Amino acid sequence: MARSLVPVLSLAALLAACSHNSTTAGSTIEPGAANASVASGRDGRGPGGRGGVGGFGRADQALLRGITLSADQQQRVDSIRAGYRAQMDQMRQQQQNGGDRDAARSQMRTMMEKQLAEIRAVLTPDQQTQFDQNVAEMRSRMQQGGRPGGAPPM
Numbered sequence: 001m002a003r004s005l006v007p008v009l010s011l012a013a014l015l016a017a018c019s020h021n022s023t024t025a026g027s028t029i030e031p032g033a034a035n036a037s038v039a040s041g042r043d044g045r046g047p048g049g050r051g052g053v054g055g056f057g058r059a060d061q062a063l064l065r066g067i068t069l070s071a072d073q074q075q076r077v078d079s080i081r082a083g084y085r086a087q088m089d090q091m092r093q094q095q096q097n098g099g100d101r102d103a104a105r106s107q108m109r110t111m112m113e114k115q116l117a118e119i120r121a122v123l124t125p126d127q128q129t130q131f132d133q134n135v136a137e138m139r140s141r142m143q144q145g146g147r148p149g150g151a152p153p154m
Contacts, residue, residue: 066130076122084115
């Protein structure tokens with residue numbers, strides 16, 4: 001039971017982490033590229049923290065790997081992420097404080113799927129194809145016990 005909860009919560013945490021990090025409008029995220037603000041610790045978390053080097057910061061890059069967003073698309077994606085950030089943080093906190101794991105898992109899965117669908121709707125058909133592939137790769141890595149953004153285990 002606890003093992004099956006980890007991938008769901010990890011993907012939900014991944015999406016929450018994505019909502020804390022953004023990319024520059026009009027930029028393409030290449031595999032292995034580092035988000036400068038995360039790598040430099042300017043997000044206040046420092047290396048190894050959530051969103052920091054080796055943390056979920058790579059998940060943001062993994063979701064949009066190979067996709068160039070227009071300024072309008074970037075603003076819309078950032079807005080979607082911000083809308084889910086507080087909800088995801090609250091759910092994660094409840095789960096960490098001994099809340100009902102099954103309920104947390106269900107709610108986080110629902111929020112995760114809604115956020116992915118909303119982000120996908122912002123994309124062009126070609127971008128959606130790449131996005132779908134990126135999501136599938138992340139889910140596959142997580143089911144195999146890997147890290148969502150492709151980061152090596154610590």
